[in-house]
Amino acid sequence: MITAQAVVYxxxxxxxxxxxxxxxxxDDDNLDKNSIVIRTLGSPVNPSDIxxxxxxxxxxxxxxxxxxTAEPAAVCGNEGLFEVVKVGAGVSKFKAGDWCIPTKVNFGTWRTHALCSDEQMIKVPNPADCKARGREPLTVNQGATISVNPLTAYLMLTHYVKLEPGKDWxxxxxxxxxxxxxxxxxxxxLGINSISVVRDRPNFEEFARKLSTENGATHVITEEQNNSREFGPEVKKWTKATGxxxxxxxxxxGGxxxxxxxxxxxxxxxxxxxxGMxxxxxTLPTSLHIFKNITSAGFWVTQLLKSDLDLKLRTLSQIIEWYETRQLKDSxxxxxxxxPDADLAACYIHAVDSSKQGKQLVVY
Ligand code: NDP
Structure with a gap:
């Protein structure tokens, strides 16, 4: 018997x-055929969880x-990295020690352990798997935060517009x-050029250089530069140079x-x-719609991947490969x-309170 804890509302x-x-x-001694018991390695606090x-x-x-629970309750949290502890007799997809992440959102990741079906989890390589393939191991942070932000970035860049490597921006x-x-x-x-617009800050030059050298941005400019008419020709020069x-x-x-x-x-x-930070x-100038035929659309990773598990698996596999070959840095x-002797809800409440100071990860 495992005594588990979950943060609920x-x-x-x-x-x-x-x-x-x-x-x-x-009750890990009497598992159903397709059940698995998992223990949490880490789960983040995302704005959407709050x-x-x-x-x-x-x-x-x-x-x-x-x-x-006495009343109907929901377990918090959508992203997380887990380790398989035990598997039911009919499970071939997992063995004890494997790492996994939830197949879908709303799994309830703010908990110490879970009992679920093998269908509810996707396998990701654990350190031994990576080592066997001569790759660098995924970190707990990479695994626990892989489902939302990296997938969002990759899908927005690849799923809607054909950007020509070496040329487009x-x-x-x-x-x-x-x-x-x-x-x-x-x-x-992917060979796509980028312009990252950021809010101005005192050490802007050094900050911009870091975003370029460490995070691959081709150019980093301030909101003020992006909004000034004088800066337009400079941007035109950049795109002209790549054709x-x-x-x-x-x-x-927004705004x-x-x-x-x-x-x-x-x-x-x-x-x-x-x-919408x-x-x-x-807000969009009317003229952009009429004279430049600009399209404005929304992106929601949850909706896009809800009914397309294959797209999720393919995208995850690409991100994992980049992590394992250390081509991509996690946030x-x-x-x-x-x-275990502390109060789990208090731990997450503290993490929620601290989330304005940067992304918080609860590690078990
Ligand atoms: P982070 O917390 O890492 O970054 C927040 C960013 O917002 C910083 O760059 C910060 O700029 C900027 N910012 C904060 N307040 C303002 C403001 N008032 N005006 C202008 N910029 C501001 O965020 P994430 O990358 O985790 O998420 C970014 C957004 O994307 C969130 O709204 C999140 O909910 C959303 N998201 C949506 C997804 C989807 O599928 N639709 C999926 C993933 C995320 P600075 O550095 O200057 O402080």
Missing amino acids: TQHGEPKDVLTTHKYEI NQIQGVYPSKPEKTTELG FIQNGGNSAVGRYASQIGAL GEIKLALNCV KSSAGVARKLAPNGLMLTYG SMQPV PSHENHFS
Whole structure:
């Protein structure tokens, strides 16, 4: 018997007000044929996890009494890395010691252990698998945060517009965000040029140089530069030099910044909006629609991959290969270590409170 802990909520609200720790038993000696028992290695706090708890996110886990709670409850968390502890007699996909991640969102990853079917997990290489293939091992942070941000960046760059390597460009605001850093790195790996627009800061030159050298951005410019008429010819010079066009804009900021990146698009270009960090509506000059035939569309990784497991597996496999060959750097997280005698909900509430200081990962 394993005594497991999960962070649950029965009502929506602010995490500190509604999250509690629920303890429950997993009978690992009497597993169903297709069941597996897994233990958590790490799970992050993403903005969407917090929004789910608040009740303002469109994709929600079902509340049930499956874990023996007095009222129907949902387990928090969507991303996480797990290790297989035990498998049922009919499971051939996994063995003890394998690493895995949830097949779908809403799994409830903020918990110490889970009992689930083998279908609910996708295998990812554990350190021994990587070593056997002469590759570098995936880190817990890479595995636990692989499903959302790297996949978002890769799919936005590859799934909508054909960008010609060596010639074409994409422009993005929030160039310093985790998704933005993945996008510029993946752009560089695919041979696509990028312009990362970031908010101005005191040490801008050094900051921009780092985003270029460490994260593959071809050019890094400030919002002010991107919005100034004088800077336009400079950008034209860059695209002319490669003989390509800016065919794609990635927008995670909204407001004036979205107009700024859309203005740089070539005729018939596409702007994908995937976030709204400024909390301002997306604004686009009418003339861009009429005279340049710009398309503005949304991107939501959850929706895109919901009914296309094959696309998810192919994308994961590419990201894993880049991680294992150390061609892609993960976005660092602040680690919060959970010790079994501590309160799990308190650990995640602390991580949620700290999430404005950067991505938080709870490590078990
Ligand atoms: P990070 O926390 O890593 O980065 C946040 C970024 O937003 C930073 O670059 C920051 O800039 C910028 N920012 C913060 N506040 C403002 C503001 N008021 N105006 C302009 N810029 C601001 O974020 P993630 O990469 O994890 O996520 C980015 C966005 O993408 C989020 O909205 C997230 O919910 C969304 N997302 C959406 C997905 C989808 O499928 N639609 C999937 C994954 C993420 P600075 O460096 O200057 O502080």
